Amino acid sequence: MSVNESDVVTTAEGAAWEPKIVAFLCNWCSYAGADLAGVSRIKYPANVRIIRVPCSSRVNPQFVFRAFERGADGVLVAGCHPGDCHYVTGNYYTRRRLTLFKRLLEYVGFEPERFIVRWVSASEGQRFAETVKEMVDGLKHLGPQKRVSRV
Amino acid sequence: MGASNPLLPKIATVVDIVRETGDVNTFRVVFDDPEEMAAWNHRPGQVAFLSVFGVGEATFCLSSSPTCRDWLEFSVRRAGKVTTALHELEAGAKIGVRGPYGNSFPYEAMRAKHLLVIGGGIGLAPLRPLVNFMLAPENRKDYGKVEIIYGGRTYNDLCYKEELFRTWPETPDVAVWTTIDVAEEAWQGHVGFVPAYVEEVKPTPEDKFVVICGPPIMIKFTVKALENLGFRADQIYTTLEMRMKCGIGKCGRCNVGARFVCRDGPVFNLTELYQLPQEY
């Protein structure tokens, strides 16, 4: 996906608007995957801000909502692939919780691109980078998330 | 709105922090605007709001004497959100102050009378301005003897130790009795609860006002002791603590019956209290 000239949103100061993504990464797989992207020098857009959690099952849906309230344009949750959870079963709960939560968010009017959940293993630096790229592209098309932003 | 907005705090600086006990600090505060400092007037027993911005606002009794014109003092026990934030401040920090609010101890009616001060723990904080007001050289002649009975759980829980053990005892016509709840090795003084100590000290009720503040259970039993000693309810004053948000009788929550503690209190005598619902 590429961004057309006409799609570029600009801020009041005239600078091109850049979406802000808050990412919750599990320590053992996805955070390590993001580390691997670094070690492998895989470039990706600088829009993502990472919060380390022990397991994707630590991610309370309220954190996601909080991020939107504070002005995040997109939220990413990434954890080990199902079956590979460092804590054996954590991401199975993540999967249930966030499947329902994502569907609920979309039901109340959030665009699907705003909230992404991905399984990223410690060896998938490339996949992490691609996920961020995809998200940034998607969010650039959507424009800023103003709906529940209290900022 | 500007000056006419009573909810807008004035900016002040914490100039000094005295560690009174393990969880009580006394904050010495000066308004940034010298005119505000000069204009500030409070009466003993009044309260003010302190703001830590980003955390919130809470009510505290002033613990400095009205006769002190250079700064305000507040003794704060670390308990909730705002108090914890206050305890994390260092000298130089900016806070907001608004007030003073509420009524005061009847210091006019107390003229020429003796005063009995009974405090427990941080309960001495609202009484201290009254004591220091009466002991101030310019006021001393107007008032009679001052007796202070004060207790804490341990020695470390006693506030204002400098005044308690030096300044006040050394002042003429002032008597101080201090007690702690449980014996400690280094403690030479009295051991026991305040109500029992009051019964031991046997203060007399003639020409006297009593101000009392401390934990509810202490107040309850001390009042019993005082009544046994012949004190009348209208001689005994205490100060109530309620959750407050505005301090100016609007936000509603500090009502006890039809009274707002922020405006009609915090000081009540027992006669008044006996007429109010037991919802404080």
Place this chain on the structure above:
Amino acid sequence: MDSKIIKKDKLLSLLERFIAGYHVLAPVREDGMLVYRPVGIPGDVELNPGRSVLPPKGRFFPQTEILYSYRIEGEKLTLEEYVEEARQVILFGVHPCDLRSFAVLDAVFTEEPRDAYFTARRNNTIIVGVSCSSVLPECFCTAFGISPVEGNGADIHLTDIGAGAYLVEVLTPRGKELLQKFDSLFEDNVAGAEEAKRAKEASLIKKISLSVKVNDLHEKMASIFENPYWEKISRRCLGCGVCTYVCPTCHCFDIMDDGAGKAGERFRCWDSCLFREYTLHTSGHNPRHALAQRLRNRFFHKLSYNNQRYNIEGCVGCGRCVALCPVNIDIREVIGAVRGLV
């Protein structure tokens, strides 16, 4: 002061001009409910509104309002007050019970020291009252001496006197000033209007549940504080905030900070005395820990404390709490029970 007549079509023109020059808040229908909203089209406005789900007090005392913002830069701390917009607001379509509620709120908020936010909004608002055209089963304003057709508290008051005509009573200089600009819309011949208004009043009052009397209430309230009645009635109470939030005279609020670090806002928002944490101390002590105490406090506030404190009844008989309480706690029954000493 003076009275005029305005025809319904002209009333719409008047509204249109109001909208052109002012910020107009008026009752509109939304999902079958009546709510006060900023309006842009006169046709949206309910001219004979009936009871709004929320009282219009929000105009003066919004559910959430920012008091001021703070900013820390280096050693410097600055506060910036939120200032009410300059454009005047017309609050249109307020019924007599709600008009009375403004007086009740005034007693609280404009008592010294005045609440700057309330006062600013109050001063910046022109109130157009409207007489009731119907009575709902929960209405009992007459118990507090309110007439469903009188506009005390409004700047201008409208009464539908039938045949597409409204009696316009100009009650304050501010009302007069406002209407002067639109003189051409009115007719000066008010013959028969007063009679029509009285007739309307009589027919409305007949329908209002007149059984509610409050004459001996105050003395009786005092003697009933410690009565098991409060525990009994509180059994079904949910402890929600419906009655307080829909009440036109409830004025409790909380003040909170929003923001972390170097900048943020302090705001206030409605609070309810029925909420457990309303009086909860940090220590865990709660002066009104039981729901029965909280419910009792609410009724005492409405029916006794307010009068003791401000010499004005705390209830205006609008019936909102009766209509909207999910478990049918009916203040009229409470009044009845107290007067009968339960």
Place this chain on the structure above:
Amino acid sequence: MKEITEMLQQVAARLFNEGLEMFIGYESGSVPAKARPYFAAVQGETAALVFNPFCEHNLAKYLVRFPNAKTAVVVKGCDAGAVERLVKERNLDRTRITVIGVPCGGMLARERVLAELPQDGKITAITDRRDAFVFQTSKGEHVLEKKAFLLAKCLICTQNNPTGVDLMLGKEAPPVGETGKDPYARVKEISALDPPARAAFWDRLMDRCLRCYACREVCPACSCTECCFEQAVPGWQQGAIWLSKAVTLPDNLHYHVIRAFHVAGRCTGCGECERVCPVRIPLMLLNRKLAGDIDELYGPTPPDVPSVLCTYATGDRDEFT
């Protein structure tokens, strides 16, 4: 209806003889065509008990208020699940509770009924005639077809006879809900909108929310001692503030989305949240959305698991790959 009312009064009287301490049922309300929760604490208070098609309240949650008393409660079909849920989550000691089931012919929408009945007519009796309720009033007889007058939730009801009760009064009621009605029809309509339209739909509703918390207080699944949204004593839960007390659209949406999520798989579908909302937010549209998704994705949750989110299957649908 008279029959059930009498039976209720008799049963209550008998239970008090057997040592009951509190009977939770219904009494007539203060206005016409209204009932309300009623608490009889002694034998002499049982005569006020009624049952009629205005007894829409779910009484189950009141049980929590009497942790130590021997209590009886009246439940309709749609309320029974709430008792079960509260017991399952250890809010209730089932052994001290007598659950009394009443057959339900559906609950009536009060506004519509009042509009239909003569203004000053007094209701003297109500009879359930299977597809209609017959009202005897001082102004004559009125037949109210259920199809036209029942609450929306009753028209899709499939459980109007309670299960798991200790005592069932009267005969089993015939089904009330219309067959073939899709309970998710409205959910599907909303889902079919594009995101901006969905957002607009919800924003308009959520903007109205007063945060009076009636929906939470009445909800039998909202059984937390202290709701996460207002842990009032600082220091508890180490001071996390999930939600601003400010009533703004983001906070309101946050509150409702998370509340719906918290009751996901635990909501018993009684619809009380929607009933008590003073500003008529159709809250069941949120609960039903989740119920539909849970049903579609995970099917029924095994009885020994607290809720659908407390379990998993390795083969759960994965929408995140």
Place this chain on the structure above:
Amino acid sequence: MPRIGVFVCWCGSNIGGVLDCPAIAQEAASFPGVVYSTEYKYVCSDPGQKLIVDAVKEHRLERVVVASCSPRLHEETFRQVLRRSGLNPYFFEMANLREHCSWVHPDTTVREQAQRKAVDLVRRAVAKAARLEPLFPGKIPVVRRCLVIGGGIAGIQTALDVADAGLEVLLVEREPTIGGNMVKLDKTFPTLDCSACISTPKMVAVAQHPNIRLYTYAQVEEVTGYIGNFKARIRQKARYVDHSKCNGCGTCWTRCPVTVPDDFNLGLGERGAIYIPFPQAVPNKPVIDLEHCRRSTRGKCGACAKLCPTGAIDYEQKDEFVDVEVGAIIVATGYGLFPWEKVYGEYGYGRFRDVITGLMFERMVNASGPTGGKIQRPSSGKEPKTVVFIQCVGSRDEARGKEYCSRFCCMYTAKHAHQILEKIPGSEVYVFYIDVRTFGKGYEEFYRRVRDEGAVYIRGRVSKVYQDGSKLIVRGADTLLGEQVEIAADMVVLATGAVPAAGAADVARMIGIPQDKDGFFQEAHPKLRPVETHTGGVYLAGTCQGPKDIPDTVSQASGAAAKVCGLLLRDELETNPLVSKVNEALCTGCLACQPVCPYRAIQPVTITERLPGQPPRERVVARVNEGLCQGCGACTVACRAGAIDLKGFTNKQLIAEVDALCL
């Protein structure tokens, strides 16, 4: 607000070459709570660490933020620095400026964005640091006993090492004998020493070791508890022979009237219903295979009982359970062979008797095996002249087998080729391979020797094996020559890859350790913690962690033993303080948290609660066992009331992090 110090690291040019570190440090100085902020070339270096220690003293710092590389690398390093500075080590937080910023946004075109991101990341770390609480590891006593699951060479080695260190060992083996796969081998590459000769002495040593309690024909059924304090239940399967009476005389197993295909010899031989798996079995006492025992199938026989001189036969014996307490567990469950018959149609799905596996070849060529060491075609018993070896059967085959390399097949095939050429004069050996991997000591030399001996290596895959008369026609491609090859072989030997031993998934579930995508147990770190698992006190040895040859297996087994000794030789253990905690006042006792805990760390307890205006009330709340909790935090989200919080990742901290990032 606590006093926070921020240290921005250049990491040489790794960060400093992309980001403006002084500017970051300067901006960080304005964050709430920050009283000191500086930058340095290498904060992790000795002088860098000293910088922190000094600044803590000089500026009375209460929290420390280091903005440098990934916390996965240096968090522990800096925690130690804090400890040395006199601060609680958990008053530390890291911002990852290298892996998550400078390394991924190096382009000058995004410099400004990268810089902004770096500042945000530091702000997040500061926001979290401001809310950090002191954490203290708890102390738990240690049971000085180790459970070893699996009695192959890994289990044997590890048991011996631990036992030699003076610690008690329980060795549990599910087969009637220990020894595992290694004792089935004939000779071991590349030295060609006799496998049995080097492994059976170790087996005997196990049996005789005073510190080792051996449970053969037994299985671990349940494991609870946590590091230092596990409880395990061992099922001793009924042997129907009372080993306390049996003297291993052998009368019974030589006289049993039943013959059953012998699984120890992979069906190439036979045994009785009462049997020992092989002559050097440990223990050298028999078990009865009741499924085939004539007494149980036909109801009469009892030959063994009649013959037994010690009266050890007990047909009524039942499974017994032994409950044990151990401080550590070593999992050494080994490997099985890839089930090639199910997927490889081109090799005949196992229909051709002369297509055998490498392990069958081992038994065949073994002097104590079913053929007495004679290489013969299973179909005819004749000596094969032309033998084809096919490599990578199941390994390195993403489509039908496993993606990984099984590591030992190249070498054993070379050894087999050598054995054919050595034992059968005039024989021809062909090896189809993809790559030949000879990484070990002496391996390449051995491989060259086999080629020199005449083994023909053909690089390519076999597309079909089919029977043509008595011959097996092997058709394949030689990708080096680019031509089709067809060989008429007498025997085909498949180098089947290794897979986790049957039941590995059950073991993983029982103990609570993860498996990798292939079912091997997951080590805690592929490089730095290869013998540990993520579950404290559970270690891995041998092929259960991944395919490896004997020297590697033995090394890992000794490594695991060293870890266990390191653990069990302490008096007490420090527990991980990053665990969940329940606020009982908020807990409603719904126990939604209980099932989501993979470590069974949450249990209900009854407390007495006193609330104002109410009589004291007993109610159930959840409680976390801090020894069991591993700190995943799944429970914190299951708890609607927010009554459970995870230390080190509290709700308050995470919310503050979100807020700080969004500023």
